[in-house]
Structures are given as C-alpha cells and as structure tokens.
Amino acid sequence: MDHSEVQAGCFGQFFARKARSRAPLQRPRPSPSSQAQDGPSEGTAENSHVYYQVSETLKTGEKTQQGDISYFNPCCDFSYGKQDERWIEQQQPPSYTPKIPTLSNTSDVCSVIERTLDKKSSDLRALSLKIHDHPELMFEERYAHDVLTEFMAEHGFKITKHYLGLETAWRAEYTQGTGGRVIGINSEMDALPGIGHACGHNLIAISGVGVAIALKAALQARPEVSAKIILLGTPAEEGGGGKVILLERGGYDEMDACVMCHPSAGLPHSTSLGSSTAMQYFLVEYFGHSAHAGGAPWEGTNALDAAFIAYSGISMLRQQMKPDHRVHGVVEGRNWLPNVIPDYARMRWIARAPTSEDLIPFAKRVQNCLEAAALATGCRIKLTVETSYFNLHQNSVLAQDFADIVGSRYGLAATSASTSASTDFGNVSYALPALHPAFAIPTEANGGNHTLAFAKAARSEAAHSATIAVAKGLALTGYRVLTDAEFFSKVQATFEQGKKSEC
Ligand SMILES: [Zn+2]
Ligand SMILES: [Zn+2]
16 A cells, blocks of 8 residues: 555544533444444535645645645545634634642642643743644655654663554553553654645644653652653554554553544543544546547447546435444546547545444445446456544543543633544553543634644644643543552443443
C-alpha cells in the first residue's frame, strides 16, 4: 500500500451534541467477528484538485505556506452544533487560569504535576511547533520520531526507537521500584496530505510527552511508590492504524490503563468524553481495457465508468442510511486523457457507524455498490479491506475522574458528546481500560479538524494552553491509577463489566 496517498479520517468536531455533565455510558466490546471496516471522507472535485496540488509540495519537502493553498473544505465536518456555538477566538479569548487550586489529600503531588508542566510548557511549545512545521504523513513520521525520542531521553526515559518493527514508532519508559502498576500514554505524530497538522497531532505529541514527564516528577516526589510509565509514539492514526499494529504486536501488554487526548473544535473551555464511530476503510481498484475513445470505443472497458457508477450507487445509498452513519470517498486514476478509454481507476472509501455491530451490515452495502460497478462495466475489481477502527470505549471511572479534575481545577466543562469521526485508539480501548478526552481549541467557524484553519489553530498559544491543561488532568488521573488501589479496582471492574456486556 502506498501509505503516502491514503487519507482516512480521525477526530473532528467532537462537541456536536448538547453538553451533559455525566461521564459516558460503556459500549459493548465488539466480538472478533464484528470487526468491521474503515470509513470515508467526502471529496469534491475541487477538493481533490487542491489536495493533489498541495501534496506535491509536501512530497518535495518544502514548507507549506498557508497563503499558497486555497481553502480546503472540511471533509469530516459532521457537527450537529450551531455555528454560533463554535469557539470564535476573537470573541472569546481563552483563559486556563486554575479556578480552584486545591485538591484532596494528594495536593502535594498535584502541585508537583502542575508545576512540572508549567515549567516545561515553553519547551513543549517549542517541540510542538517543530513538529507542526515538519508535517509528515502516516508511517513517515521520522522527524517527529527523532525529536520526540531525543526529548524523552533528555528527560531520563529509557528509549526504544523503531518500536516493534514500525520505523516511526517509539517507546519511552520510566520505572521506579519494582512491581506496581503501569500507566500507558500515547503520542500521535502524523499529519494530512496537503493540509499539514490539520488534526493537531503536534498537540497530541506534546501532551503525551508532558503527561509522562509530569508523572515521572510525581513518582520521584514519592520514592516509596513502585510504578512504571510507558509512553508510546504511535504512527499513522489518520489511516494505517499504527496503534492497532502495536496492539497486535504486544505494545500495550504491560499497561494497566492507557490515556491520551485529541484537540477538536468545540465549545469554549470544554472537553468531551464521548465515543467515536467504528470505521472501515476500503481501497477498490477497477481494471479495464484502453481503446481510442473516438476511433473504437467499443473495444474498450472503461474503468472510470466503474468508478462513476460506484460513486453514484453509494450516493444513492446515502439517502437510505441512518443519520449517524457516514460514507465518503475519492476517485483516483493514472494517465487519464479524454481521447483514451481509461483502463484503470482507484477509489478510497470510508464507512462509519456508531458501533462495529452497526458497521458490519452497512459496510456490506457499500461493498455491494463497489462490486456492482464492476459487474455493470465488465471491469475486473480488486477490493482491499483495510484495518478496522473500533468505536471508542471510554472507561467511565477514568472519564469521571478526569472530568472532575479538569472541571474543578482548570474550568473545563466535560461533556459526553460523541463524534462521528474515528480513531485507532478505539481498538486499544477494547483491550484495556482507556481514556481519550477530546478538548476544544479556538478556531474559526467551519474550521474544525482537517481544515487549514484548524492547522493554523493547532499552533496557536491558546491551543497550547488548552493542551497543557488537559495534560495536567491526564497526569493527575494517571497518577491515581498508579497510586490509588481502590480507584484502580473500580477502573478494572468497570472495564470487565463492559467486556461482559458484549455477550
Ligand atoms: Zn484527523
Ligand atoms: Zn486526529
């Protein structure tokens, strides 16, 4: 597979529905047979033009200039929210001043975590901007791999580069004492073709680094505690399923729980602890036969026609599908000319549904449209069904603790709003207790994830401040996992209960 050309979808517009104060309900774990398929993003001819034009710039290694690129309409703008609910930076400048700077009987360690992140904030900001300025596509995150592992090594972590056979994956570990619990953290790194860090993974990268460093400082303040911190650098979230590969290869085996976060458009000073959709990704290729389009078109078998029939069929399917399902795709080809019958066309599609159980029959309907196009045109079809992303299964005990912390200490309102975007962390969340809050950063209207506006937002000071606040919350919840046995037993019980509910 040519990874550089794949652009699946992940997180966007997290805060779509009415805010509620409670943590989300558990969703059933999908059975092995229910591992459904990846989903799509809509692309217009105009968008495709912009995409190719700019991705060439990226491939040459030149720095992308915002001014060089036409506005890229959001391909995953699935918000149900109103425009006036968006966070407009000019109207509502953010403030992350802690409102209640006290907490429980571990406040000494809380202050260690907070002071560490405040102290490291400028270094983390510099790291974030470096990664933002060097956008790298899935499985090509070499620059991010190097700067992040160097940073973690400087902070006393044991580094494993090129982890588990993935060139751009990495692992940073800190161990204190022997035995004890293990907290996992994830840092994403990949960008999108043509629009750079339009999903804000530079912020995710430094949030993971910040959580790990803050937890290390907290453990050092309590030398009697035995525990381990494992930070994974996880490639290819936008497609390719880096975390799924690491999961299958044992990268999460040692962890008792795993945490990470993701920026999004959303209500000011808010964080979301809802689910995400299950996603199935298709690569379909049509093989026909070329002929002179004027002289002997009857001798040809038109692969582009197959792509158009597939596109039309799926567009009609969209009328009959449920409102919380999604299907989106793009057409690609080679050596196309109007006077030659195209002998090859390729399409990339993504289907999404709230759960894997919902996705299976829906993905089958999409697949039927793809196969019908081959039958209608006489083309040969090659269908590649790629890595599935499960819906996100937030551990409700972890989620509630995080919501309480960031609400009381940093003024962030927690909601249980779900998203119709998807993440490979969904698969992780079915293997062990997991927490994946989304958090709002200021952006412009219609400037959610996967837009140039969001890429700009992801390098703003306000976005950085939001990331630091969320990292503090994740570190504090992670610290409880490591040190509070009663709390962790509840986390485990909730996770086991979720597994049983699949039966
Ligand atoms: Zn994304
Ligand atoms: Zn993302």
